[in-house]
Amino acid sequence: MFFPYLFVVISALFAFSLSAVCGGGAGLLLLPMLGSLLPGAQVPAALSIGTMSSSFSRILAFWSRIRWDIVVWFVPAALPAVWLGARLLSYLNPLYLELLMGLFLMANLPQIFRPAAGANTTPSMPKWVLAFIGAAAGFVSGLTGAVGLLFNRFYLRYGLKKEEIVATRAANEIVLHAIKLILYASFGLLTSRALTVGGLVAVAAMASSWAMTWLLPRLSERFFRQIGYTAMVVSGLSLFIDASGQVISKNSVALDFSPLANGTTTQLQWRNTLFSLEFEYDEGFEFEHTIVFNDLPSDKQAQVRALSRGAEKYVLEEVFSLHQRSYEVYVYRGNKLEKFDI
Structure with a gap:
């Protein structure tokens, strides 16, 4: 000492x-x-x-x-x-x-x-x-x-x-x-x-x-x-x-850069939340982050219930581009991963 x-x-x-x-x-x-x-x-x-x-x-x-x-x-x-x-x-x-x-x-x-x-x-x-x-x-x-x-x-x-x-x-x-x-x-x-x-x-x-x-x-x-x-x-x-x-x-922060077929993506993990910034040559920049089910509008919640029926797990992302806001659903069913835009 x-x-x-x-x-x-x-x-x-x-x-x-x-x-x-x-x-x-x-x-x-x-x-x-x-x-x-x-x-x-x-x-x-x-x-x-x-x-x-x-x-x-x-x-x-x-x-x-x-x-x-x-x-x-x-x-x-x-x-x-x-x-x-x-x-x-x-x-x-x-x-x-x-x-x-x-x-x-x-x-x-x-x-x-x-x-x-x-x-x-x-x-x-x-x-x-x-x-x-x-x-x-x-x-x-x-x-x-x-x-x-x-x-x-x-x-x-x-x-x-x-x-x-x-x-x-x-x-x-x-x-x-x-x-x-x-x-x-x-x-x-x-x-x-x-x-x-x-x-x-x-x-x-x-x-x-x-x-x-x-x-x-x-x-x-x-x-x-x-x-x-x-x-x-x-x-x-x-x-x-x-x-x-x-x-x-202390916050389990991780940063990752990955190439896409027609652009690049950058992912930031903060605690249990994932943020993504994607750039595609034909669509421009998109910012994505994970959200929970209750953050979805009510009409989108019904679509997610239908798409995720029988799945082991699903992940929701909110997507912002220069012109619009949308949502993506990643459904894990069996050994397959399916992606849906809603």
Whole structure:
């Protein structure tokens, strides 16, 4: 049992050290690793212990660089959204949100190769946008426990310098982390194992914050921004691969491509449902998916009863083409398979 905890410390130290350079993202980097040690619902709780410790130490280190004009709009809108995200954690699987987060972060790839234009001295967004971003950050943070890199692009485009980004984000997030911990505890998610793992993450987070006071002033603004966007893309790719792998394994997802006599077909199996996309040169595209008997119109149900009389099994599919909707019935009778269009 010693080695998994040592791995937590080493991974967290690496993640928060990288966060010191790229302006955030330790939480997103740690999500897959913590998910291998804790039940999914407890991961945000353990992560919030570490990120709260990191935010606290960064506030102490860069107090004079906090942009309070952003904090006063961001935090009040984020607080109720944190409660909503944490409450939904008991009912929703955060894997699907992590998939979307991964795609969103990977969309920053073009920003890496754009020539640096320098930081804007005048914010291009109205103040009310800060409240909207705060609410979105609070909701995602409550549901996943990690939000830093997801909203890093906002800080980079709002005209903040690198020290201001680190300090202002820490001030925005520390209250959120504190409230999340209270909510997680009330929902029974702050277990002794989550506290242990979170405490190890916190130690590594505070150590990296101390190193940042030496490292950050030695980085150029251009390099800080480029490495920030790079970290967003890399974290998004890692998050997407990990979440998609878990979704595939838990939902029995299978994808198959097959040639037809006059076209091709692609089939996707999701749990017990089969989706098909067929392309035939003479008929164009058709989308098909399996349905149950009660999904059929009443007049079609009578036809299916007649066609399937005496059969061992039948499968129903709803078919959508560019011009119409129809149904197909596959009847298994004896050793023969019959197909009917209705």
